[in-house]
Amino acid sequence: MEPVIILGSRVKGLIVLLCGIVMTLLGCYLISLGHWWGWVAILFFSLGIVATVLILLPSVTALKINSEGFEVKIGFRKWSLSWAEVESFSVVTISNNKMVSIALSPKCKKWRVVRKTAFVIGGAEASIANVFEMKPSELSSLLNQYKQKFAP
Structure with a gap:
């Protein structure tokens, strides 16, 4: 059996990214209504957006399988x-x-x-x-x- 490299799913990453963007925009909306905790949502979900973009970079998420064992790389x-x-x-x-x-x-x-x-x-x-x-x-x-x- 040959060594195998399985890359991270772009579709799953893009879904997480889209959810992060929507939640960040919801935080902006909450701020416009005068709710201070909208800032918490913006901070939290903005960090999630940055992390997701980094994970979506090529070869940053991969599973390598070979004759010795396997290696999981996420982020x-x-x-x-x-x-x-x-x-x-x-x-x-x-x-x-x-x-x-x-x-x-x-x-x-x-x-x-x-x-x-x-x-x-x-x-x-x-x-x-x-x-x-x-x-x-x-x-x-x-x-x-x-x-x-x-x-x-």
Whole structure:
């Protein structure tokens, strides 16, 4: 199997950007009515617009899969796991949002305290957000195929 790079979904990013713009404009409207908390909305959603524009830049959001493991890059944060650190992948729904759930191996030393808390809150030790050009079910299947082929 060849290495695969899955880029972030432009459509999902543009939807988030559009929502941020609408909410910022709503904040402007609230200010025109004399509500001070319109400034809070403008500040909060303007920062969201900037973050979304940065994430929409080419290659800033990507999932790289190869024989050693995978690397998730969203914005300017990235993290990776080797196939030995993963037990399996599945799809989980957290707050009406489907994502790829990662069951970590007992060999995995990363995020020991955080992953227990994450499992209690969301039902997954780790997850891959639904921001890529592939459905979570397809992505989970692809990751499981790579794991079966390349895991030690």
